[in-house]
Amino acid sequence: MFSVSLKCRLGVIRRRIKDLRGVTIVELIKKEGSTLGLTISGGTDKDGKPRVSNLRPGGLAARSDQLNVGDYIKSVNGINLTKLRHEEIISLLKNVGERVVLEVEYELPPSAPDSTSGVISKTMEICLHKEGTSFGFVMRGGSHEDWNKSRPLVVTYVRPGGPADREGSLKPGDRLMCVDGVPLHSANHRDALAVLNQCGQEALLQIEYDVSIMDTVTNVSGPLLVEIAKSPGAALGITLTTATHRNKQVIVIDRIKAASVVDRCGALHTGDHILSIDGTSTEHCSVLEATQLLASTSDQAKLEILSAHHSRLPNK
Numbered sequence: 339m340f341s342v343s344l345k346c347r348l349g350v351i352r353r354r355i356k357d358l359r360g361v362t363i364v365e366l367i368k369k370e371g372s373t374l375g376l377t378i379s380g381g382t383d384k385d386g387k388p389r390v391s392n393l394r395p396g397g398l399a400a401r402s403d404q405l406n407v408g409d410y411i412k413s414v415n416g417i418n419l420t421k422l423r424h425e426e427i428i429s430l431l432k433n434v435g436e437r438v439v440l441e442v443e444y445e446l447p448p449s450a451p452d453s454t455s456g457v458i459s460k461t462m463e464i465c466l467h468k469e470g471t472s473f474g475f476v477m478r479g480g481s482h483e484d485w486n487k488s489r490p491l492v493v494t495y496v497r498p499g500g501p502a503d504r505e506g507s508l509k510p511g512d513r514l515m516c517v518d519g520v521p522l523h524s525a526n527h528r529d530a531l532a533v534l535n536q537c538g539q540e541a542l543l544q545i546e547y548d549v550s551i552m553d554t555v556t557n558v559s560g561p562l563l564v565e566i567a568k569s570p571g572a573a574l575g576i577t578l579t580t581a582t583h584r585n586k587q588v589i590v591i592d593r594i595k596a597a598s599v600v601d602r603c604g605a606l607h608t609g610d611h612i613l614s615i616d617g618t619s620t621e622h623c624s625v626l627e628a629t630q631l632l633a634s635t636s637d638q639a640k641l642e643i644l645s646a647h648h649s650r651l652p653n654k
Contacts, residue, residue, distance in 0.1 A: 381424030447492035474500020480527035516544035550604035609646030
């Protein structure tokens, strides 16, 4: 058997150019007596610039979907943090008023993939429902007057349990192309945020995502062992059906959900024959039983397949 090990880690960040950063303004409104829900490290007496070291899950800063761990905080309500000690920064954040305006500096996301990067790009549309003022993801990049800093609008974080996470398609590294018919190809970060903020409670987003090119898989005859790394609890995105192969009923892939783990890894295709799932043979499985096996796969799902190209299954 030919063995293929695929580490389909979602949201892999490609090569960055050092020292190119973007700036965004984050406004938070907190209730009296409450906290921002973020931890800041750094200061003149510490090693490095003030930066976000933690966002408390469920806290105001995390739910704003405007900050990432690692972001640099340049100022708070117009007060420059460059010359402040760590203790002074903490005191400032504790005693700030209800309206908090943060000037944030962040590492720019990578440029779009090129034709030699081993991936192709696909697009799809997803419908998201707003939760408060956000759709549950952090976006960075956008056009810039300095062309060296121009980037696609890249999703850098999807908040666990938020609207985008519950819908399931959007992943870190995806690019935002269009919102409710408004193209964002030439939008800067501020204008793109404004488009999202002006949306109603429901928005249609066009996203672009990467799919790995797996020429090795398509060129190999005989069974393949495909290993797919996925995040805990994530569905693979496969719908199964049955077909007849050499007078036997076999389990095959009927559909692959767009932007799913399997779609992004690029190794599996509609019509592929599933021989085993995590070591359990599907030879005597019904579609329901095989589907249950898929649903219970580990975070390193192992699928033994026979490519549709080589199995020569009849068209249904």
